[in-house]
Amino acid sequence: MIKVNHLSKTLDDQKVLTDISFQVSEGEILIILGPSGVGKTVLLKHLIGLLQPDQGSIVINGKDITKFSQQQQLAMRKDFGYLFQEGALYDFMNVFENVAFPLREHTNFNASKIRQRVQEVLDMVDLHQVESKMPLELSGGMKKRVGLARAIVLSAKILLCDEPTSGLDPIRSHDISDLIRQVVKKIGATTVITSHDVINAFRIADRVAILHEGRMEVMGTVQEVSSCQDAFVKEFLQLSKV
Ligand SMILES: Nc1ncnc2c1ncn2[C@@H]1O[C@H](COP(=O)(O)OP(=O)(O)OP(=O)(O)O)[C@@H](O)[C@H]1O
Ligand SMILES: [Mg+2]
Incomplete structure (x- = not known):
């Protein structure tokens, strides 16, 4: 189980992430969507300890990894799989x-x-x-x-995939998305995926979240997010699905 509490991060005077909180249950696939440059990769890097938050905690299987020594972090990473962007x-x-x-x-x-x-x-x-x-x-x-x-x-007990479909044609994007779902459900990994591929995210996620201006605008099942009335979310989904 991954539990992120009130995470904020500023990089080069730019507030990239603001007060982000969410949980991912054991074996669940959460897909974090959002436009380019919104902070998806930065958020994912926090989950594996490659970046440290300015504020907030990241609790993985009951332990706050932001308090880990370098040695503890290295040991922890054995349980992680990371598919780089x-x-x-x-x-x-x-x-x-x-x-x-x-x-x-x-x-x-x-x-x-x-x-x-x-x-x-x-x-x-x-x-x-x-x-x-x-x-x-x-x-x-x-x-x-x-x-x-x-x-x-x-x-991997925890799998992090950064934009697994970027740069691929629609058919390969569809195939790798299916493959990821099939593989993670087989191995039971708790999975966080970042993407701006709404179509495939909606097909394979257990829950989705949308980042906007450093904040998590909405999070829930596909059905819940689809019916969100926030203006940005509506526009993002509408433009992405055409
Ligand atoms: N190491 C860093 N130092 C300074 N700024 C950074 C660093 N890494 C990322 N940023 C900035 O943080 C912001 C978010 O970057 P990030 O890579 O997380 O975006 P993203 O949502 O993953 O975008 P994309 O969809 O294009 O992959 C950007 O403005 C980027 O310039
Ligand atoms: Mg990225």
């Missing part, structure tokens, strides 16, 4: 090595166990015969899948 694959490593990397860092698995686990997660994201390809040889959609495979390879 730009993929963040290591360009000098092939697909196999990219996915194996967290296993080599955080487990004592021997070579055959590593091979088996990498194979398992590549199967999960429906990637076949790409182990020896370099990231530069992959399409955008394939890179996202490799990034997702790497994010779940340590059996």
